[in-house]
Every structure is written in structure tokens, then in C-alpha cells.
Amino acid sequence: MVNRKDTLWEQFLQPIVGVFIDGEQLRQLYESIDWEQESDRVSTPDLVYPDYYKSQNFHGIEGGYLNGSAATSYDPITQYALPPNETWVRQELINRIQGTPRRILDLGCGTGSTTLLLKQAFPEAEVIGLDLSPYMLVMAERKAKAAGVEIQWRHGKAEETGLPEASFDLVTASLLFHETPPAVAKSILRESFRLLKGGGQVLILDGNQRTLRQVNWLTEVFEEPYIKAYATDSVDAWMGSAGFEAVQTQDVWLLNQVTQGMKPLPVDEQVYQRTQRRTIDDFGSEGIPAPA
Numbered sequence: 081m082v083n084r085k086d087t088l089w090e091q092f093l094q095p096i097v098g099v100f101i102d103g104e105q106l107r108q109l110y111e112s113i114d115w116e117q118e119s120d121r122v123s124t125p126d127l128v129y130p131d132y133y134k135s136q137n138f139h140g141i142e143g144g145y146l147n148g149s150a151a152t153s154y155d156p157i158t159q160y161a162l163p164p165n166e167t168w169v170r171q172e173l174i175n176r177i178q179g180t181p182r183r184i185l186d187l188g189c190g191t192g193s194t195t196l197l198l199k200q201a202f203p204e205a206e207v208i209g210l211d212l213s214p215y216m217l218v219m220a221e222r223k224a225k226a227a228g229v230e231i232q233w234r235h236g237k238a239e240e241t242g243l244p245e246a247s248f249d250l251v252t253a254s255l256l257f258h259e260t261p262p263a264v265a266k267s268i269l270r271e272s273f274r275l276l277k278g279g280g281q282v283l284i285l286d287g288n289q290r291t292l293r294q295v296n297w298l299t300e301v302f303e304e305p306y307i308k309a310y311a312t313d314s315v316d317a318w319m320g321s322a323g324f325e326a327v328q329t330q331d332v333w334l335l336n337q338v339t340q341g342m343k344p345l346p347v348d349e350q351v352y353q354r355t356q357r358r359t360i361d362d363f364g365s366e367g368i369p370a371p372a
């Protein structure tokens with residue numbers, strides 16, 4: 081692994097976490113994968129990485145997510161970054177899904193931990209996980225195969241997916257926004273709005289902005305280049321300016337939050353639904369009489 085030296089992460093957290101992680105098992109996993117061949121296989125040719133992504137180290141690891149060592153160490157480390165329990169935290173996003181989405185897109189899906197939960201919660205749905213790192217996608221694909229679920233993995237940019245508009249019922253992103261400059265997070269929300277059908281839902285799980293503002297060392301410790309800017313802003317406000325309605329942020333356990341919003345229905349459909357509701361109300365509890 082190519083690591084930057086003397087980061088806060090390396091000095092304090094890595095030695096502690098290292099006690100709980102089986103380094104030998106990780107090394108074997110890393111060496112069992114032909115990273116060049118596998119990442120080429122899942123890569124979109126000619127994709128241009130944005131500067132903010134390739135020029136930064138995330139979690140103090142040089143090269144950010146564009147290498148196999150970041151992809152293999154992501155899950156073992158992340159389980160300690162989502163207290164009190166990684167699955168409980170991710171499940172809070174799943175719990176807020178309304179209705180039964182048929183097409184779901186998970187942006188910045190990484191190794192697919194939330195994507196798998198989405199598919200397991202809605203086995204009939206078509207689920208796509210999209211990420212800028214082909215290395216993370218290689219791990220995601222392996223996990224889905226091991227779990228016996230079918231998910232489509234796509235190498236691409238969340239802010240410019242190239243997917244058709246109004247083609248999804250649900251768009252999600254977990255732990256993505258604290259890793260992007262706010263301007264990029266805002267364009268990801270605009271792209272989510274474009275991709276959703278009217279009445280579709282967006283759900284964003286990430287670090288709790290209020291807590292991060294109050295507890296300064298939390299924004300230092302994870303060695304994330306954009307986390308301070310994320311902490312001082314508001315996903316709620318970003319969602320509102322992207323056009324979403326019924327926007328709401330709720331705390332998730334100690335350090336996280338989930339923000340949800342709805343893409344409004346087209347006006348003619350709103351009128352139709354209001355008329356339908358009024359018709360049912362007019363007939364009271366007896367409902368609409370059967371035609372004679």
C-alpha cells in the first residue's frame with residue numbers, strides 16, 4: 081500500500097484499528113486479484129477523472145480510491161467508522177424508502193455495502209451501483225456474487241451519469257458527499273433530480289453536519305480533504321435548491337444523518353391526483369358506487 085506518512089490517521093487510528101484487522105488476510109485478498117486486468121474490465125473507456133477526485137488523498141492514502149489497496153481495506157476500516165454498528169447505520173437509509181421502487185440507482189456505491197442492502201430489501205427491483213473507482217467496483221462485484229444477488233455495476237461520474245432522465249424511482253448516496261467539494265455535491269443532487277421520475281425519492285446518508293461542526297477533531301481525524309466544507313454547509317439546503325420537495329434531515333445514531341426529498345409530480349398529474357382524492361372524499365366512507 082502506498083501511504084502518506086504521519087497523517088493523523090496513520091499516527092493514531094491505524095495502529096488501533098490495525099489490532100482488529102487481520103492484515104495477513106487482507107494481503108492475501110489483495111494479492112489474489114489481478115487489479116490491472118479486473119479494473120480494466122469494469123472501466124468505462126475514456127472516462128476523464130475530475131481533478132478534485134484524482135488530485136486528493138482520501139483517508140490519508142495516496143492515490144485516493146484509484147488503487148486496489150484502498151478497495152481491499154475499505155470494508156474492514158469502515159466497520160469502525162460507523163458507530164454503533166455499520167449495518168444499523170446503513171439500514172436507517174433503507175428504513176426511509178417509501179413504496180416499492182422498481183429502478184434504484186446508488187451513486188458513489190464504493191464496494192457496494194448499501195447497494196447490496198437495497199437489492200436485498202427490494203429483490204424485484206433493478207439496482208445499479210455507480211462509482212468513479214473501478215477498483216471499488218471490482219470489490220462490489222465480488223461481494224454481490226458472494227451474496228448471490230444481481231446488481232449492475234457502472235463506472236462513471238455521479239454528477240454526469242449519462243443515464244436517461246426520469247428513469248429511476250429511487251436515487252441514493254451513502255458516505256459520498258463528505259468526500260466531494262460542495263459544488264460537486266450540489267451538481268450530484270441536480271443530476272439525481274434529472275434522473276428521478278416525478279414522485280421519485282432521493283436519500284442521502286452521510287456524516288452528521290451538526291455534530292461535525294461542533295466536534296472539530298472529527299473533521300481532522302479522517303483525513304478527508306472536503307469534510308470541513310461539507311460540515312459547514314447543509315444537505316437540506318442543497319436538496320431544496322436542486323428542486324426537491326418535502327426535504328427532511330434526521331439524525332442517525334451518533335455521527336450520521338439521512339436526508340430525504342421528493343421530486344414533485346408534474347403539474348397535470350398533481351391535478352389528476354387531487355381530483356381523484358376529492359371524488360373519493362365526496363362519496364365519503366361508502367366509496368364510489370358501482371356503475372348500474
Ligand SMILES: C[S@@+](CC[C@H](N)C(=O)[O-])C[C@H]1O[C@@H](n2cnc3c(N)ncnc32)[C@H](O)[C@@H]1O
Nearest residue numbers: 145188189190211212213216237238254255256
Ligand atoms: C466513502 S466511499 C462510500 C462508498 C459507499 N457508498 C459506502 O457507503 O460505503 C466514497 C465513494 O464515492 C466515490 N466517488 C467519489 N466521488 C465520486 C463521483 N463524483 N462520482 C462517483 N463516485 C464518486 C469514491 O470512488 C468512493 O468509492
